[in-house]
Amino acid sequence: MSKTTTDTELPPAPDDDTAAERLSTAPVESEGPTGIGVLGWARWMWRQLTSMRVALILLFLLSLAAIPGSLIPQNGQNQFKVQTWKAQHTAVAPIYEKLQLFDVYSSVWFSAIYILLFVSLAGCIVPRTWQFVGVLRSQPPAAPRNLTRMPVYAAWRTGADPEQVNAAAHRLLRKRGFRADLSGGSVAAEKGYLREVGNLLFHLSLFALLGGFAWASLASGTGGKLMVEGQGYSNTITQLDDFTGTRFYGNQDLDPFYLKLDDFTSKFQNTGDQMGAARQFTANVEYYGGSDESKLKKGTIEVNHPLEIGGSKVYLIGHGYAPVITVKNGKGDVVYHDVVPFLPQDANLTSTGVVKVSDYGVGPDGNRTQLGFSGFFLPTAPLSFAGTGPISLFPGDAAPELVLNAFSGDLGTDSGLPQNIYQLNTSKLTQMQQDGQPAKALLKPGQAWDLPNGYGSITFEGYKQWASFNVSHRPGNAIALTGAVLAILGLIGSLFIQRRRIWVRAVALPGGGTQVELAGLARSESAKIAEELAELAVDLQDDAPASEEDGDGTAQADVEAPAEEAVPDAPEAAASDPAVPADQNSKE
Amino acid sequence: MHLASGVDPQLADLSNKLIYSAMAVYTIAMFAHMFEWTFGSKGAVAVRSKEQSGNLAETVAAAETKAAKKVTVTVAGAKGGTTTLTRTVLAGEGATVVTGGRTDEDVDGPGAAGTSEKADLAGRIAISLTVLALLLHGGGIVARGLSVSRWPWGNMYEFSCAFAFAMTAAYVVLLAARKNVRWLGLPVTVAVLLTLGIATQVLYTDSEQLVPALHSYWLAIHVSTAIFCGGAFYAAFISTLLYLVQDSYRQRADEGKYEFLRPGALRSHDGQKYSQTRIALARIRVSVCNRLPAASTFDKLSYRINALVFPLWTFTIIAGAIWAEAAWGKYWEWDPKETWSFITWVAYACYLHARATAGWKGRKAAYLALAAFACWLFNYYGVNIFVTGKHSYAGI
Ligand code: HEM
Numbered sequence: 016m017s018k019t020t021t022d023t024e025l026p027p028a029p030d031d032d033t034a035a036e037r038l039s040t041a042p043v044e045s046e047g048p049t050g051i052g053v054l055g056w057a058r059w060m061w062r063q064l065t066s067m068r069v070a071l072i073l074l075f076l077l078s079l080a081a082i083p084g085s086l087i088p089q090n091g092q093n094q095f096k097v098q099t100w101k102a103q104h105t106a107v108a109p110i111y112e113k114l115q116l117f118d119v120y121s122s123v124w125f126s127a128i129y130i131l132l133f134v135s136l137a138g139c140i141v142p143r144t145w146q147f148v149g150v151l152r153s154q155p156p157a158a159p160r161n162l163t164r165m166p167v168y169a170a171w172r173t174g175a176d177p178e179q180v181n182a183a184a185h186r187l188l189r190k191r192g193f194r195a196d197l198s199g200g201s202v203a204a205e206k207g208y209l210r211e212v213g214n215l216l217f218h219l220s221l222f223a224l225l226g227g228f229a230w231a232s233l234a235s236g237t238g239g240k241l242m243v244e245g246q247g248y249s250n251t252i253t254q255l256d257d258f259t260g261t262r263f264y265g266n267q268d269l270d271p272f273y274l275k276l277d278d279f280t281s282k283f284q285n286t287g288d289q290m291g292a293a294r295q296f297t298a299n300v301e302y303y304g305g306s307d308e309s310k311l312k313k314g315t316i317e318v319n320h321p322l323e324i325g326g327s328k329v330y331l332i333g334h335g336y337a338p339v340i341t342v343k344n345g346k347g348d349v350v351y352h353d354v355v356p357f358l359p360q361d362a363n364l365t366s367t368g369v370v371k372v373s374d375y376g377v378g379p380d381g382n383r384t385q386l387g388f389s390g391f392f393l394p395t396a397p398l399s400f401a402g403t404g405p406i407s408l409f410p411g412d413a414a415p416e417l418v419l420n421a422f423s424g425d426l427g428t429d430s431g432l433p434q435n436i437y438q439l440n441t442s443k444l445t446q447m448q449q450d451g452q453p454a455k456a457l458l459k460p461g462q463a464w465d466l467p468n469g470y471g472s473i474t475f476e477g478y479k480q481w482a483s484f485n486v487s488h489r490p491g492n493a494i495a496l497t498g499a500v501l502a503i504l505g506l507i508g509s510l511f512i513q514r515r516r517i518w519v520r521a522v523a524l525p526g527g528g529t530q531v532e533l534a535g536l537a538r539s540e541s542a543k544i545a546e547e548l549a550e551l552a553v554d555l556q557d558d559a560p561a562s563e564e565d566g567d568g569t570a571q572a573d574v575e576a577p578a579e580e581a582v583p584d585a586p587e588a589a590a591s592d593p594a595v596p597a598d599q600n601s602k603e
Numbered sequence: 604m605h606l607a608s609g610v611d612p613q614l615a616d617l618s619n620k621l622i623y624s625a626m627a628v629y630t631i632a633m634f635a636h637m638f639e640w641t642f643g644s645k646g647a648v649a650v651r652s653k654e655q656s657g658n659l660a661e662t663v664a665a666a667e668t669k670a671a672k673k674v675t676v677t678v679a680g681a682k683g684g685t686t687t688l689t690r691t692v693l694a695g696e697g698a699t700v701v702t703g704g705r706t707d708e709d710v711d712g713p714g715a716a717g718t719s720e721k722a723d724l725a726g727r728i729a730i731s732l733t734v735l736a737l738l739l740h741g742g743g744i745v746a747r748g749l750s751v752s753r754w755p756w757g758n759m760y761e762f763s764c765a766f767a768f769a770m771t772a773a774y775v776v777l778l779a780a781r782k783n784v785r786w787l788g789l790p791v792t793v794a795v796l797l798t799l800g801i802a803t804q805v806l807y808t809d810s811e812q813l814v815p816a817l818h819s820y821w822l823a824i825h826v827s828t829a830i831f832c833g834g835a836f837y838a839a840f841i842s843t844l845l846y847l848v849q850d851s852y853r854q855r856a857d858e859g860k861y862e863f864l865r866p867g868a869l870r871s872h873d874g875q876k877y878s879q880t881r882i883a884l885a886r887i888r889v890s891v892c893n894r895l896p897a898a899s900t901f902d903k904l905s906y907r908i909n910a911l912v913f914p915l916w917t918f919t920i921i922a923g924a925i926w927a928e929a930a931w932g933k934y935w936e937w938d939p940k941e942t943w944s945f946i947t948w949v950a951y952a953c954y955l956h957a958r959a960t961a962g963w964k965g966r967k968a969a970y971l972a973l974a975a976f977a978c979w980l981f982n983y984y985g986v987n988i989f990v991t992g993k994h995s996y997a998g999i
Contacts, residue, residue: 067956067959067960068960068963070956071953071956071957071960071963074949074952074953074956075950075953075971077949078945078946078949078950078953078978081942081945081946081949082942082946084937084942085937085939085942085943085946085986086939089937091936091937092936092937092938119937120937165679166678166679167676167677167678167679168676168677168678168679169674169675169676169677171674228935237932318930319821319926319929319930320929321929321932328932330930330931330932332932485932487932487933489932489933492928492934495934496921496925499917499921499924500921502917503914503917503918503921506913506914506917507914510910510911510913510914510955511910511911533676545676545678545686545688546688546690548676549674549676549688549689549690550690552674552676552690553672553674553690553692556672556674557672560672561672561673
């Protein structure tokens, strides 16, 4: 350990070791494996890993490693985007896949970096904590023999008794909040321990943050549920549309509650540049936690304002329109009546959806058949589709229209295979024709369409809104938040508080009189140590007035100016010794 | 925050006019600063003299006649020099007079105006104009907010205006606190004009209400601290850059690389005559560098700003995470904006570590600070414009 890491280190004179001791408990850099054999190497490697230099490199690597994930689509955020990207870049996609570039933040290499960083941190912080406890229990290091070697220095002569001067200095330093120790004809004092406390607190709370993240990723789960106005559901795996669990939060662990969407309000900008931009979404709901129906309460869910029920939070994540459809068969019997959520395709809520009439019964040709409809719901339809096709002009429902195609045949719903309710499997369906054209209808609310060939009719009764919700259970937030708050507090202590030492020594001079010397040591960054020392000296002069015979009546003439050899970091030293900071000149 | 029904077009229009007027005034201020630098160079330009800062001696002498107590502290400098700091307490008054330092270390230059009175006048005019522009600018932001009854930072145009405002305001506050930052005038006005120029020409969006995702009081907290951090990081960046410029200048000056500018010096090197441009450029460099503060002053300034802002930046990210939790259900999703905030945070942590690590101080740490700022810039412009994520809102 030939070099230390902080800028407070001064090349110590052989007898000044303790005084010039580092003001930080940062780990010490080692130059090469000491001992021999495996143990020696292991120890050396551990020291390297826990050194500041390696911490620095790991931090740098961490920020580099985080970059690709922001430029390449990530599975964790948007699997759909990943699929499209892969389809567009077939050449490199497999390589990217191998390098885990679609899952950067859970990849082996990214994990390796932050795990190493945290190991390094633990290896650095734990010993530092002990060392710091040791520092707190011992007295500030005694004054070095040669105070002129310290970075800030002042001296004068006085007629006062040396012991009294020392005692006065001890008292003054205490009054200034220093821990001070008077012994051996000098005072040693230190202040600003909170800096170290802050630093340790900051680094330790990073572990709390990590713990919070880890707990969240092991014990959280999210589900999705789409509800039309008037619908409700119980939070169980069968009634959720989808659910992703984790190790400690699976299908059986879902928080029990009931939630019903009463109605949904949406408002949009209807003028200017941002016409159509969303301005308000509010879901009015009723809910109760557990299974006690009598506890039914009303509530609202908005973007940014989730509703907390039991251990879950319910977020509003999407909305759209759901036409109410009635289908009658050739005889005029109602064979289908339901609200059908249509899914938005663009910002103006041009929505697509399907109607599956699986219980149609017997068709006009006497055979059992099923009907299917696919089409668009346009909240604000244009006057004509010419050139544009069916698109909505505005997300609000200013001129709602439903555009439908009709099919007959086998929907495939009886095959036992799971079906997407938003898609029509047309492999066994035939599109109805009219006048040699695919049959098509354009309906306004309340209008009905008489299907060709006596298949009956379909009526667009009206429409409701639907809203989709994300039901999220995420523990560990409190831990992470506590960690974050402590980290900030720690940082403030660490960055804004200066740790510094001051020594005072008054000695009787052989020719009579007393020589008073003050010296200070601090980290260079924004050290106000020089001013602090000056203030202390001025105060001390009440007890130890400068002698008149000092040249111009001040102490100045007597300052044993730290001339060449006395200055700690002479230029050669600065050039050759990296431990000497380039910015040691910390005067204000 | 609740929804006000609409937009007041008159106020929105007034806001635009005020912003454009502010830009016009900033431009004149920038020219005034340019005059300041140009006239200032006409003063005596010495190749690095060590006999500066004598003016303090007079203050000391004046105080000394009445002095009851006086202490001189010697401070060791980096390059082996020393600085002295003298503190005097006047007899019978109990007040202390800090008379500041005398040094044989690098000293701060006299500022852009040098010793020229004309330049000083130009500088003063520039500052008055900057203050005027700041008022117009602030008015523009307030009008924008009032026109829609919400915080005026809902899209990139608005962030940029607020960000430029924060930067100028910080500068003016420092000036008012009598800090020696007048030399910042030119870089600040240039940076502000650049920011406002991009804002009005590229990022402009009409004053409108916000999408529901931004209806949150976190908008006021998270975004305003982010804007403040941005302004401060910008200032630290300018300071770091000038540190590098000044440091290399000092090094070259110490190596005698500018000796050829001295009157009577041989204007040739290895038998080759220096070209006219070379001499002119060297002159400008010497002239500018000698008027700027010392390298160590820049270095310290940039460290202090960065260290001061780092905890606030940490807070900004955490506030963002809390907001994300409320808005999207997850406090961290590695959305590009989040990712780049994190990268920026780690990069600045890296820089702070470098400052505390042997062999990484000085220029190396400065390069890290530049890299960290580059991350910040990319997070601000790059991510919003080139990368789509959840932070893409109305009109960028
Ligand atoms: C997880 C990533 C880490 C972050 C975000 C981080 C952040 C910081 C910050 C912001 C400071 C500045 C405080 C100051 O300048 O005094 C600091 C100081 C420090 N860090 Fe870290 N750090 C991390 C990991 C580590 C590791 C792995 C080590 C140990 C090898 C370490 C050791 C130190 C030490 C010793 C200081 C104090 C230096 C001094 O006394 O000035 N840090 N850290």
